[in-house]
Amino acid sequence: MGLQAPLWRAVTVFRVAALVYATILMLAGFRDFTRPWLGWAVLAAMTAWTAVTGVRYHDPAGRSRAWLAADLAVTLACLLVSNLVVSAERLASGGPTLPMAWVAGAVLVWALRGGRRAGGIAALILGAADLFLRGEITSATANGTVLLLLAGGVMGYVSRLTDDAETRMQRAVELDAATRERERLARGIHDSVLQVLALVQRRGTELGGEAAELGRLAGEQEAVLRSLVGVQDEAAAAGSADLRLLLGRYGSPRVTVAMPATPVLLPAAVAAEVAAAAGSALDNVAVHCGPETRVWVLVEKEPDAVTVSVRDDGPGIAPGRLAEAAASGRLGVAQSIQGRIRDLGGAVAITGGPGEGTEVELRVPLPR
Template identity: 40%
Template sequence: MATWQPSRAGAPWRGPAAVAVQDRMFRALAVLRFVVLANTVVVFAVRHDELVRPALGVAVLAVLAGWTVVGSLVMRRARRRTAPVLGLDLALGAAALLLTPVVKGPDFALSLPGYWVMTPLLAWAVCLRWSGGLLAGVVLAACDLAVRPEITQTNVGNVFLLLIGGPIVGYLCGSLQQMAARRDAAERAAAAAEERARLARAVHDGVLQVLALVQRRGPELGGDGVELGRLAGEQEGSLRALIARQDALVPPRRTGAAPLGAAPLDAATVDLTVPLGARVDTRPPVASLVGTGGAVEVPVGVADELVAAVGACLDNVARHVGEDAAAWVLLEDTGAAVVVTVRDAGPGIAPGRLDEAATQGRLGVSGSVRGRLADLGGSAELTTGPGGTVWQLTWPRR
């Protein structure tokens, strides 16, 4: 049987995050049930000599105690918080109030259930928010006033607390559920956006680079090569435009947010010198690797991202400076961080060119370099000028 909820379509409290909030509240309510039950039993025992029908009072308290145990177990699961269960919870509280003059006589001061009546009130407020809390408060207040031989200022104060406490708790519960649902949706959207960014980097480092190479080399083949280069250029432009539109959907990283792509330090590690040397030796431009003279152990995932970022830097050198251009890669391990420096002797990057490239969907800098280091919790600093371009990629050890 489904959980009894308002019929409002698209209500944010129907999602898993909202149900989790409600579950936590009912766990706290289960503890409260036993606390107020103990208080009711103690008051009953202390003032038993004032009772007109003590046997009936004991029976009523036994029912409340039994329901406290059974109700707490039943309502632990969201699917069991149905209309009959909540209705029975409220009915027991109201019946205990109505039986108070029968058990204690007409001149009673404290009601038979005492503070126990607050538990069905809170259950209705948590399940049905402010409207449920108000309805339960009205029922309990009406029962309490109906058995009073004389309405005093204390009675009015108790009724006031019932009528205002239920809606307030219900409103706060609804607000918490909405915030939890929105946070859950925002986290899913951020995760999807981050995944799109990672896929965009993979496309850039693979498909787009190949298309750009075909576009450059196609005309050199003559004949069909010219047409092949033209088609490759068109597809490259279309794919870059698509990536640019998707990249615009990626939300900015929150200040202090945990790096999404960082691997734990106790994960499988690899000597960064090995994959970095393989990348430097297998593809243009002509690059030299200067290492530390020893192993630089980093998590495998971190090594993959650092090597890919260095590869993107070298691809930019090959494309914009030339495949025969010289480049240098320096690997340092300071203990607190791993620093990889990529330098070339080209003409440098013109002012505003990186921003223009990002709007065109060219992710060599914004995605493949800076994006990767940001996901690792590191940084990518660029220094460029007529004497060449220097990238300093820093991954801090945590």
């Protein structure tokens, strides 16, 4: 029904309340009317029109310009008939007209349908009619017109706000639906195509020969497909980066990268530092291990942290080797890996021994 539906219902409630007030005034003063029967007829017309517009405006299709024009015409007619029921002296002295505050209902629906400008036009038309009845500008005429203008302006402003809010809500719903569909497709691709490509890459490398070339091509296509799956919506990625895209470039026939199917979003600077630290760990494998050494990079996203593990099946690290390297001025691990992660508030764990391979675990807390 939209966000404006409650506003249209509120206008109907206002009209009913204003009608009750006009009825009370008529019961109190109908004996002073020049034509009491006409006053009761106008009240009956106002009652019927309140019911008709309440039903009509409940349906958005009934809020056409023709109906709004008819609404203003009926309201104007009920107001002008006051000249035949209420004496001229009483009107000139500031006495109430027959519909009283009920006339504001037309101003509200015009503002709700057409904005502040339309509400202002309706208020000026009714204000001019009130001036015609009283014959001169009085405090009652001025106050009534100003109140109608204020009502039209406020309702028009609220109407515009609800339109903007409804548009934003619709966009948010569409974006959420698109994101869910993209994640569903990403999970499907990750569970099927990417796993098959990874299997072809691994088996091709093990078999060698032409199969190795096929495995290499499969690895390249896996990296490209991961990049396509990881494309972010601009709104979601503003100021952030998907860690999967940064680490996916390290994938090769020798390096297997395993990542979640959904984005791993981090502030762009944090993601760049984590990727650089992982790259340094891979560089160490390339320098200190043989060309046949295989490496596995695993990315895990937890509720409060992101963990990147770089594990190889190389010769491992001898006890005390890292301390000796730092003492001799070789700070690749101490600065490029541990220093980067420490500056991000995270921690690095390096495990392994001779003949057992090495695992470097980078753990970075997620920003609140």
